[in-house]
């Protein structure tokens with residue numbers, strides 16, 4: 119059930135029996151020489167839609183541009199500054215609350231969004247708490263790649279070459295969605311270096327092809343399908359408890 123594909127009377131009917139919605143958020147940023155720029159948004163959206171279908175829960179439009187400042191030395195990357203992203207998330211939450219949505223599960227595809235998401239939740243709760251009557255908004259964010267079963271499955275499929283950016287799990291998931299775009303050619307070095315970084319220039323200098331600690335050539339549409347199914351199951355179980363909790 120996608121908000122974008124519903125009419126307003128259908129949403130009104132839905133709200134008469136449910137206050138739950140899933141909000142996918144990703145990023146538009148380089149994912150190494152073989153990964154798609156939309157990887158984080160495509161993953162979050164596919165997972166959110168699959169979870170929404172399995173639970174009969176509404177899914178909001180994907181916020182496809184996130185906080186990706188550190189990727190801006192690579193062509194095609196787009197970023198919102200944290201203050202902009204905070205305002206976007208806050209305004210989206212307030213819009214949903216106005217209609218009666220009260221439980222918002224955010225499926226996040228990009229680690230760089232995490233701090234700003236928490237700040238946006240805090241700002242929104244602060245604003246709503248000052249109103250009377252209080253709407254009782256509940257928010258939760260799930261970083262799909264960090265879920266315990268997904269972490270374990272990723273290690274089983276890709277060993278120690280998962281890394282932290284342009285990872286085989288996220289790349290595989292996009293190749294499951296778009297098998298015609300799969301590009302599993304070997305990269306040099308096979309496993310990219312791992313390290314910290316300080317801003318966009320330093321990122322490019324330390325990780326010239328954009329990967330961090332990963333070997334996305336291990337990804338395949340088949341492993342991506344397994345990950346999508348497993349992630350959907352794990353998030354659906356968590357979401358069900360979140361949506362039903364008193």
Ligand SMILES: [Zn+2]
Nearest residue numbers: 157158284288
């Ligand atoms: Zn990513």
